[in-house]
Amino acid sequence: MKKYQRTLQAWLVVLLLSAFTPGSLFAQERRLEPGPSLIAEGIPTLFKTSQPAAKEFVSARFVDWHPLRREMLVLAQAGGSLQLHLLNAPGAKPRALTEGRDAVAQASWEPERGEYLVFSRDQGGDEAFQLYRLKPSAQAEPLAQPLRISGAEGRVSDYQFLPQGRGLVYLWERLNRQSEAGAKAARPLSRLMWVDPAQAPPQPRELAAVEGGRFTDLAVSSGGSILILRTVQGRSQLLRFEMDGKPGRPLGAAQDKAEEDVEQALALAPTDALWRRQALKSDYRHLVRLDLVSGQRQPWLSEMQSDLEALAVPPRADGRPLALLNNEQGISVLRLFDPLQAQTPPRRVLTQLPAGVTRNLRWHGTLPLLGFEHASAQSPGRIYAYDSQTEELQLWAGRQEVGSGAEYSSLQWKSFDGLQISGLHIAPPARFQGPRPVYISIHGGPSSQSRPGYLNATLRHLVEVMGMHVILPNVRGSDGFGKKFLGLDNGRRREDSVKDISALLDLIASRSDMDAAKVVVAGGSYGGYMALAVAVHESKRIAGSICRVGIANFVSFLENTESYRRDNRRAEYGDEREPKMREFLQRISPLNRADAVKKPLFIVHGRNDPRVPYAEAQQMVQAVRAHGTPVWFLTAEDEGHSFTKADNRDYLFQATLEFVRRVTAAPPDAAGAKPESDALVKTPVVLAKDD
Incomplete structure (x- = not known):
């Protein structure tokens, strides 16, 4: 009887303890399974965090x-x-x-x-x-x-309506991931197409084509002229088309694409000219008026030492000004400018908005209303309308104040060659004492920029719940700092940007509030390559890395990315068809240094990614695992270069938090217990509220 009682008591204790363990019946109710389109390899059982920092707002x-x-x-x-x-x-x-x-x-x-x-x-x-x-x-x-209204094959890269109800024109591109390697069938082909959307059935018609090159930067003037940029073998020329069936007429002489910055968008102007943004007379992009007849470019406001990131031109010549949006140290600054009163400098407006990022400027067709969206540390995004006559600002959509709890500060450090590098820093709340773990999130691009917008749910949770420092660096090659800075990572200087992160690790090691032994490096797209490269070069100084849709091998990437992107990417990374450049690209590719990756790795990739092929992730996972390093691998069958579906994003959110929690877990105690990261792919653990 006593033996029976002892056995019963033992089972009661087990059941009681199991209520507080991941494998319990209670915990099972919070188990998170991958959705039907997700494949999770090496990822342990996940459980929904009971108190996330905040929901993921999709504004x-x-x-x-x-x-x-x-x-x-x-x-x-x-x-x-x-x-x-x-x-x-x-x-x-x-x-x-x-x-x-x-x-x-x-x-x-x-x-x-x-x-x-x-x-x-x-x-x-x-x-x-x-x-x-x-x-x-x-x-x-x-x-x-x-x-x-477009064909079933290929892709439409851009479109513009013609005036007076004359239909629309669009740029069509052939899709082919096969490297040309001398095969004519793989050469890129772009077409300028016309269609009347009101017609049923629609009957698209070809206006022009370019083989072995690409059409980009489609624009239509108020007079109906069509302007596109034709690029063939790295040389670019602006062409002007009319609806008369004649070939496009060159607009000025052929230009070097890298020097003229001709990738920037062309905007609609009220006369037979176009306003654009271009680094013509300055290291920064500024306002330029392009005459469609002579091809002459007239620089405006080139003295402004900040990047013109966007402009909005009224659809009609009714006296409304140009809306200019400048990137000033990462902050969007909106100004109105009337070219007919050139002696009057642009007037800054909307100073009442919090410092943040403004996007999608567009004037109403007839009313003095300027629409746009604005994100800041306080809000993931709000839609406004600004009345240029009454100067009234109206909130159309979005929460008034969500409050992410993020307070941005500027972080600056010198790299290996003395170049000043900067980034954004978000410190954890004051309740977290002592040196805290660090999460470095590297932007893609590479010609992009980390800016003080609203922190996503993952970064907010890392800061507010897990008490981590978050650093968003702008390494060389980032946008917004001038044309010279933008080109400092091109070609054979690729790994100089990786050295910028090495210098950041030096800074982290010098700070008493940061734990240099618990650093996670993450990034997406080009930032994914950076995360892999840091994992190769700085494995001893990081706890783990996360690569989302990143490049593992530059040669296989360039040979298999979609054909319409290949020449553009060769200008950035180098031409893999040249033997010496091919050898260099192979040498710096993380795939060929997979044996140096000694810390846990999390790789995320969409099966349908046309930019960075899915095979980049597959080959990196296999290579790193072959050397005994644990790898989590998450694939989405219905995603491309980013995870956009809500259910897929929810699972990625939980998996990211669990990975970070495990690799930054405490080291072995005095009794010799193993650190939890050694059991990275084995033990399911419920996420705790506090780290």
Whole structure:
């Protein structure tokens, strides 16, 4: 009897203790399984964190004004992806126009009467965008069905409406990931196409084609002239087309693409000229007027020592000014400028908005309303309308104050060659005492920039719940710091940017508030390559690394990225067809140094990624595992170069937090217990509230 009682007591203790362990029946209710499109290899059982720092906010995005009505077209979350909605008043409930698992990428109203709109969408993140016409119904239900107006093959990279209801033109590109290697079938092909979206069925017509090159930077003047940039073997030329069937006429002499910065977007101007942003007379992009007849470029405001990141030109010549958006030390600054009063400097407006990032400037077709979206540390994104006559600012969509708890500060350090590098730093709350772990998040691009917007849910959780420092570096090659800084990582200088992170690790080691033994390096796309490269060169000084859709081998990447991107990427990374450059690219590729990766690695990749092929992730996972280093591998069958579906993002969020928690766990105690990172792929652990 006593033996029975002791056995019963033992089982009761086990059951009681199991209520507080990951394998308990209670914990099982919070188990997080990968969705049907996810494949998780080497990732342990995950459990939903009970108290995340905050939900992942997917804010509405401003797309376009209706040309006649005071009504916005916006992108908002619906069914787990961004879909088109109508917003007919500030604060009104958006009315859905589209649905589906694949998000809408771009959209615009027909600019004359707004009887229909055109939008683009891909499938599963493959970026093979096609164009669709949609005539919204008067009722909310059922939704009107879109009509595809472009072909079923290839991709549409851009489109613009012609004036006076003459249809639209778009740039079509052939898709082929096979490296040319002398094969003509693999050479890129771009076409300038025309279609009348109002026609049923639509009948696209070719206006021009370029083989062995690419058409980009499509623009249409108010007079109906079509301007595109033709690039062949690294040489670029602006061409002007009319709807007369004649070949495009060169606009000025051929230019070197790298020097002229001709990739920048061209904007619509009220006369037969175009306003654009270009680094013509300054190290920074500034306002330039391009005459479509003579090809002459006239620089404006080149004395401003900050990057012109966007501009909005009124659709009609009705006296409204140009809206200029400058990137000043990462902060968006909006100014209005009237070229007819050139003696009057641009006037800064909207100083009442918190420091942050402004995007998608667009004037209304007839009203003095400037629409845009704005994100800051306090809000993931709000949509505003600014009345240039009354100077009234109206909030149309978005939460007033969410408050991420993030306080940005500037971090600066000198790299190996004395170059000053900067980044953004978010420190953990004061309740976390002593040296704290560090998470370095490197942006993609490489010509992009870390800016003081709203922290995503992952970074907020790392800071507020796990008490980590977050550093967002802007290594050489980052945008926003001038043309010279932008080119400091090109070609054979690629690993100089990796050395910038090594110098950051030196800085971390010198600070008493940071734990240099618990540093995680992460990044996406080019930032994913950087995370792998740091894992190779600095394995002894990091705890782990996370690579999202990153480049593992520059040669296989350049040979297998989509053909329309290949020449552009060769200008940045080097031409792998040249023997000496090929040898250099092989030498610096993380794949060929996989044996140096000694700390745990988490690789994330979408199966349909057209930019960085999925094989880059596969080969890196295999190579690192072959040398005994643990690797988590997460694949999404319905994603491309980023995870956009809500359920996929939720799982990635939890997996990222668990990976970071494990690799930054405490070292072995005096009794010789193993650190938890040694059991990285074995032990399921419930995420705790505090680290």
